[in-house]
Amino acid sequence: MLYDVSLTIEYNYAATSDRARNLVRLLPSNIVGVQQVRQRLLQVTPRPDERRDGVDFFGNAMSMVAWHHPIDAMSLNLTAKVERFDTIVPLDFSPRLAEFARDLSAVHGLGPDAPHHFASASPLVSPSPAMTAYARDLVDPDMTAMQVVEVLGRALHRDMTFDPEATDVNTPPEEAFENRHGVCQDFAHVMIAALRGIGIPAGYVSGFLRTFAPPGQPRLEGADAMHAWVRAWVGQETGWIEFDPTNDQFAGTDYITVGYGRDYGDVAPVRGVMRTSGGQESRQAVDVIPLEDVT
Incomplete structure (x- = not known):
């Protein structure tokens, strides 16, 4: 099955932050026999002053983003096209x-x-x-x-x-x-x-x-x-x-x-630190839309 996946996570802060740094794990990756990623894009707003994309120990895609100037809001927007392969419950050859x-x-x-x-x-x-x-x-x-x-x-x-x-x-x-x-x-x-x-x-x-x-x-x-x-x-x-x-x-x-x-x-979608005061509000919207079966 082929899917279009979209995700938006928005944060609004009560006061502007004086520096912020986040580690984001939202990008799906290729997994042999399980899924293949046709396209993927993670957009971060406002544009961070630093961004480094890589892979962690367990093979998960991760993005480190940081701002060196005050921000009062931040949004993450993921778009991806992922093929999930047909899987069946494996035969049970496990030990007692x-x-x-x-x-x-x-x-x-x-x-x-x-x-x-x-x-x-x-x-x-x-x-x-x-x-x-x-x-x-x-x-x-x-x-x-x-x-x-x-x-x-x-x-x-x-x-x-x-x-x-x-x-x-x-x-x-x-x-x-x-x-x-x-x-x-x-x-x-x-x-x-x-x-x-x-x-x-x-x-x-x-x-x-x-x-x-x-x-x-x-x-x-x-x-x-x-x-x-x-x-x-x-x-x-x-x-x-x-x-x-x-x-x-x-x-x-x-x-x-x-x-x-x-x-x-180990897989939290968003983790980070920031220096600010007051609280924050967040919103999340996700769409997983199936496309035509892949032949």
Whole structure:
């Protein structure tokens, strides 16, 4: 499936900033077997005094922008054309959970895709007794690692409620899990913590999700949103798989990946520092528009 993707993020500051610097991760990249980027452009307004584009350790595109003069607003505008390949749920050649540690220990590399980077605590996600116990109550040692991922993801979809008012970007996974409410970031962080707690490496995926208008209603421009889901390493034979606990499904052709990381902190769309006073207002609009199927 071929998609036109557009995103606008706008910030308005109560007072002009005296210098600002941001790290932006919004550009989708080519991923072998998953997606191909035909076109991509990130425009930053006002024009920054510095801009450096590069790739981080995990292979995500990133742009560093900075202003050396006062600004009172900033906007990011992404346009991209991305082909998402048809994907099917892979055959399950993953080891049983009881034998999984042996499979993991046989991996010796430490490249960006190595599961060892995703097996233990990361800055925003640490295994917790409560989430580990929740996972252990759902699985048994004779399940394969892939079965464990699916069972846990579907259970979180059943037991947690999507609630955009319940949390914010700084809410820890423990709080979201205790209250059983949150947004896609919380669903992903809880699932990652639970999987790591029982020994399965898991990471965070940031991207876009194609959404559908209710039957009989027109599609609203700008109504789509950035999304988050989970990737888990389930053994040397099957490798990485991706599951979306918010929507109770494996990631497929409706998903466009922007970045991989250990948690949200590795792939946050916009991070930065600025010197100012007062608050700020922000607005976001996203469109994921499917074009004709690629033949």
